[in-house]
Amino acid sequence: MDGEMFIILTGCLPEVIGDDVRGLADELSTPERPVLHASVPGFSGDSYRGYGELVKAVCERAVKRRRTRRNLANVWGVPPGMDPFWRGNLEGVRRLLAALGIRANVLFGPAADEKDVGRAGAAAVNIVVSGLYGIEAAEAFRNLHGIPWVQAPLPYGAAASERFLKIAGRAFGLPPSRIRRACDAAGRAHYAALEPAIDLLNDMESQRHAAVIGDANHAPALAAFVREDLGWVPELTVIVNDLDESQKAVLRTHWELTGTPPPENLVFASDRDAIREAARAVWPEADGDGYRDPKRPAFVLGSSLDRSLAAELGAGHLSVSYPVANRAVLDRGYTGFSGGIALTEDLVSACIAGRWRWKTPLQPRPPRSPPIPPPRRRAMPVTRRPEAGKLGRELSRSPQVPRHRDRRAKKQRRPTRSRRRWRPSPSTRT
Secondary structure: OOOOOEEEEEOHHHHHHOOOHHHHHHHHOOOOOOEEEEEOOHHHOOHHHHHHHHHHHHHHHOOOOOOOOOOEEEEEOOOEOOEOOHHHHHHHHHHHHHHOOOEEEOOOOOOOOOHHHHHHHHOOEEEEOOOOOOHHHHHHHHHHHOOOEEEOOOOEHHHHHHHHHHHHHHHOOOOHHHHHHHHHHHHHHHHHHHHHHHHHHHHOOOOOEEEEEEOOOHHHHHHHHHHHOOOOEEEEEEEOOOOOHHHHHHHHHHHHHHOOOOOOOEEEOOOHHHHHHHHHHHOOOOOOOHHHOOOOOEEEEEOHHHHHHHHHHOOEEEEOOOOOOOOOOOOOOOOHHHHHHHHHHHHHHHHHHOOOOOOOOOOOOOOOOOOOOOOOOOOOOOOOOOOOOHHHHHHHHOOOOOHHHHHHHHHHHOOOOOOOOOOOOHHHOO
């Protein structure tokens, strides 16, 4: 096989058996073509932990310390696949750092290649855009290669993007004036794009009481976006990851980086019934008049699994977290200034499409009416060809000729056969 680097991932079966896969990888590894091993069994954690183990293995076995490049930063914390918008989100972070003259180095995505692994050892700073994931890799880089790391939430919208630029600029030691110019230039373009929609947002009474349901990466960023950029009220925030108490405490501390206080109704639950009970505690019932309840109209930002909850609450819905099964996501992302515009478009479009749907729960589709049968064809009368003679002249006067009359006519016209007389043969003649 032709390749620059090989990575062996072991799941549940080889880990239970106890195969020495790491020893096999060490035997096959060469300086030109390293072979790495990462233990990612399902019983030891979810896919987010597997992402951390993979990045940590790459850092420990494949990355070597090189001469520091002052404008290079490694970006960690966006697990591919578990984030439906991971391609667009990484591209948005890349554009934000490019506004400061910083090159973003990522190991995943269409723009990544095998050279990114070698360049990772020359980075000046590691940036972790997550509260929990990617920290192991950043710690390994600091312990092995002496590269510092900083933490910032996913920059959804203009306010979060400005905070991200300030955190990254201070980490690289950039002057505040340069950071301010980058923020102003991007902010002018952002608000100029939103200006035509301001009247629409005011006329349609766009404020909503939101329920944000997502993983530990998206839920804090989305809750901060709807509060700061849209002026919505995040009534409920649900973290669907299976976290222990120490991780929950770390996530609450990480919430301060979003610039907003931790929500009052913060729930850690991965069961759908528990999420429904938490939502019912905030919205007890969906009555006919949505404006009678001070916490309505409501809107659910979650996954495709939360559509039934939104219908039960009589609320709008947009799939923004894993899994997303009711919309196509190719390279769309919500990070950066342009990503904030895209998220605003999707949310406002969802509100316009179901502008009055939040008042009453969704009704089942009425049954289809039975198909209309095609018109029946009338049997065309059979006309007989009139015969010659008096009877034929009588028949030719009427276009419709009854069958029994026609038979009678034929019977009358049938010629009589004369009996053939016997004649002796020539041989019998005398």
